[in-house]
Amino acid sequence: MAQESYDVIVIGSGPGGYTAAARAAEHGLKAVCIEKSPRLGGVCLNVGCIPSKALLDSSEHFEYTRTKLAEHGVNVNDVTFDLTRMMSRKDAIVENLTGQVRRLLNNRKVEIVHGAARLIAADRVEVLMENVSRILSAKYILLAAGSEPVNVPGLVFDGKYIVTSTEALAFDRVPKHLVIVGGGYIGLELGTVWRRLGAKVTVIEMLPEIASTLDRQIGRTLQRLLEKQGMSFHLGTRASQAQVIGETVWVTLETEDKSATIECDKLLVAVGRKPLTTGLGLEDVGVKTDARSGQIVVDAAYCTTIPNIYAIGDLIAGPMLAHKASAEARAAVDGFAGLYSEVNYDALPAVVYTWPEAASVGLTEEQLKAREIPYKTGNFPFNGVGRALCLGEKEGFVKMLAHAKTDRLLGVHIIGPRASELIAECTLAMEFGASAEDLARTIHAHPTLAEGIQEAAWSIIK
Template identity: 55%
Template sequence: MSQKNTYDVVVIGSGPGGYSAALRAAQLGFDTALVEKEKTLGGVCLNVGCIPSKALLDSSERYHQARHKMAEHGIEIKDVRLDLETMMSRKNKVVEELTHNLRELLERGKIEIIHGTARVEAPDRVHVTRNEETGSGDRELILPARYILVATGSEPNPLPDLDFDGKHIISSTDALALDTVPKRLGIVGAGYVGLELGSVWQRLGSEVTVIEMLPQAAGNADGQVARTLMRLLKAQGMDIRLKTTVTKAAVKDNQVEVSVKAKDASDTLSFDRLLVSVGRRPRLDGLGLDELGVETDPDTGRIVVDAAFRTRVPSIYAIGDIIAGPMLAHKASAEGAAAAECMAGLPGDVNYDTIPSVIYTSPQAAGAGMTQEDAKKRGIPFLTGTYPFSGTGRARCLGETDGFVKLIVHKTSDRILGVHIIGPSASEMIAEGVAAMEAGMTATQIASMVHSHPTFSEAIQEAAAAVPKKQWQP
């Protein structure tokens, strides 16, 4: 596709937010260009984040089941052997196929794809230095545009004195491409990424120690869910140390020596690899936005936008990890589509109160809406209803009975404020909770809905039925 003289929209970044914005803009009739500095499309999520990590989580779970769980089903498997090279090749193939499908989707939408490094030179102009491997054509491009949307995502956040070297002290990207199973793997940070990658390598044979300075693992998850998840992961053999800080780390004799402190006690731990997973930071270097007057939050470094995703420069928009809110791929996708609609004068909107989050450990943990802690902090009168998976026939048949469903319900209106699940298929089940909250449904309505039997989703129905009914009037 040849370069146009001008574009309605130039999108910088092809991750979930960027490609969703480009596709929606094209659907709305905008001439659209998408600039991506990497060789492949899809951003962090598709290439070194969501997709490859879930591929390894699924593969490692199958390996674990083959070694430890098939016998109880009457299936004897002998001499189970790990072929890590094949497992990694499968992961890479999944990524390759999805990036190829994404390119085809964008090309069918008549979106011009340009691989190169972008810099916003003016409110209506993007300068692109195309990658050297790009075929014929000018190396330097000027893309005039009515609107510019920045969706450059985020990158791992290093700790002071714990710089990534890619071999001993590694990032989440490095942890997705190890060629051997570390005998001892240390992880700094008990957030979603740390727990997921810890699960992968523990299943494959690593001794995993997770170090977290906060009193709770799993970030902002509901407290009861987080405590249950930590208990179950510890039972699987993961060593999780809360309220513990890393005071020093050094590579010595091909090992990472880590000094940690918890309360008044100190310890020194030795690892083959140390994964630093303490969050991510917005990727904004080199874009030239400061010079144009685009405002960033001094505390987070993220771009400040209004309800329509406009920056202080009206023609420049921003979405995804570089603006406020959870750093989640589906949050960025929703914002991308909404931003394109706002450019077209439509009421693009994202309901941040119902955005789900998932931890793909085993068992999985998922949540949407208010946690019990949120409701208490905001002074909202609430009731809870819980139901264990051990009470559902489907979970019993599968042999996956750990966990529960928990509903947070407004005490006087019975409306569902939050849904939190830890257990089998939590990542899929949470969609029912999101739909219920979007529709303003009550616990009574969910309890009266007929759910298929036997299914995991019956636990949601039972949790709704377990909400006390004396305090409210229907």
């Protein structure tokens, strides 16, 4: 069989994969991107970040029209929604963006191969396609295959009643009662979509709090506001078994001292995701993985235990975020081109796209205490921000953490309107090693939501 040679083989076309392939081409390297699915874009563009945000925005418009327009003096009667049209809009956005990825790679002269990739040597990959296979070789192989939902014993996916986030993005009707196992960002966001559209939503979480990676003060506030909106929570509770009888799912819940049963018509299991390494042939070539997490072990340059084979994104340690994968892709490929590049994980933002949104960058207060880092804190509520009041968005606050001696920013945590956009300023400030005083003395336009950041900074240094 003929062997085709490249400088870089990228396995996976999600945010990490397509960014890596495009970056390689920008450096003048001959690159090929292998994707097993018919459409490019990976989980993020197809069944993750993009479709979920499309539904979040559509459902937010519906709820805002139904519940908040009247306070602005705009009266609308008998507000309804068309779920089929809402889903079609989501699908059109996905189609548009995945098409843009294809055009990006085509314009960079990156070859696109659709098929299942398997490592067969440190410098070779076999691609299995519909009736044929190809052998590709390269100096560098970059693994960017992404992740898949974690399976929970006793909660077996059937794709109709007991579902993953993929099916929950495409329900053909609004559930009467949606039970969600997992209080992380995926469960909270999808729960928000379907609650707005009329579902009763119950969240089951083993831990004593939801969104456990958030600063605890932010997490508690988020839970209170979601409860106020109608979402209910069972914390410190484990869903041990689910049984489908007819069109009803019976879920067994267990706490330390008792068990109970809850019924629903849809059960979403969203307890997390795991690296998608099945079929990659890691064991065949000796790529080492962590025995507990299944993550691929890499060094600071993203090289695995096998020289010339690299891995990024959801396959390696760290939060499973699309922008993390993209940043790692650029850093790894810059290394292929002989350039120095790195990812500053201390300035890696994260967002929960509920309403209000929750966004953070840097360390939480709990992490600072655990590491015994001296710090000072500043808070400012959005009900003191003029622009927020004009928008009718009074809930939430900005929380800023700075070093007690140097005033350098250590973390910023926001819950409130458009926190996902506001966090970018804080991320930039942390990337450049700014102090709280730097942010406080930076002139912010008035009236804007960003003034909440400035006021939180002033509250630290006053």
